[in-house]
Amino acid sequence: MTAQAEKPFLYVVVCAAGIAADVGQLLTAAQEQGWEVGVIATPVAMNGFFDTAAVEARTGRPIRSAWRTPADPRPFPPPDAVVVAPATFNTVNKWAAGLADTLAVGTLCEAAGLGVPIAVLPCVADALAAHPAYQDSLTRLRGMGVRFGPSFAGEPGADFGWGQALDLLRR
Numbered sequence: 001m002t003a004q005a006e007k008p009f010l011y012v013v014v015c016a017a018g019i020a021a022d023v024g025q026l027l028t029a030a031q032e033q034g035w036e037v038g039v040i041a042t043p044v045a046m047n048g049f050f051d052t053a054a055v056e057a058r059t060g061r062p063i064r065s066a067w068r069t070p071a072d073p074r075p076f077p078p079p080d081a082v083v084v085a086p087a088t089f090n091t092v093n094k095w096a097a098g099l100a101d102t103l104a105v106g107t108l109c110e111a112a113g114l115g116v117p118i119a120v121l122p123c124v125a126d127a128l129a130a131h132p133a134y135q136d137s138l139t140r141l142r143g144m145g146v147r148f149g150p151s152f153a154g155e156p157g158a159d160f161g162w163g164q165a166l167d168l169l170r171r
Contacts (some may be wrong), residue, residue, distance in 0.1 A: 021050050
């Protein structure tokens with residue numbers, strides 16, 4: 001648990017996939033389990049993939065998407081755990097390669113390096129999931145201790161299983 005927060009602090013990294021519109025389910029489940037939550041979104045996810053105002057109201061914190069300047073205070077305490085949901089093909093591959101070109105991916109690279117528990121719920125189309133680079137990325141990230149839930153290909157009516165992310169953190 002962080003010294004700055006009474007409750008353990010969870011970073012939720014949201015990527016640009018249609019299912020991101022339902023990220024409130026994860027936030028609610030995390031808060032019900034006693035987590036304080038801060039959301040970090042990829043720049044593309046901020047462009048209409050989820051209701052940013054509702055997320056900020058639910059967490060009581062601004063969504064982070066851009067780097068802060070060195071003079072700016074840190075808006076979140078250090079994480080006790082991180083959930084990436086939905087995790088896209090692009091984010092998984094950049095993260096595994098160490099390409100920290102966005103705050104979201106940079107945060108994931110740093111959290112992995114610090115040994116912070118990380119759970120991932122991928123949302124990747126079957127054709128992309130079959131790509132050798134993606135398979136190599138999964139292998140590399142698993143080797144770093146990252147915990148993956150089942151892949152979701154975006155099938156209409158299928159359950160994304162938001163709560164699985166919190167279960168993965170308890171393993």
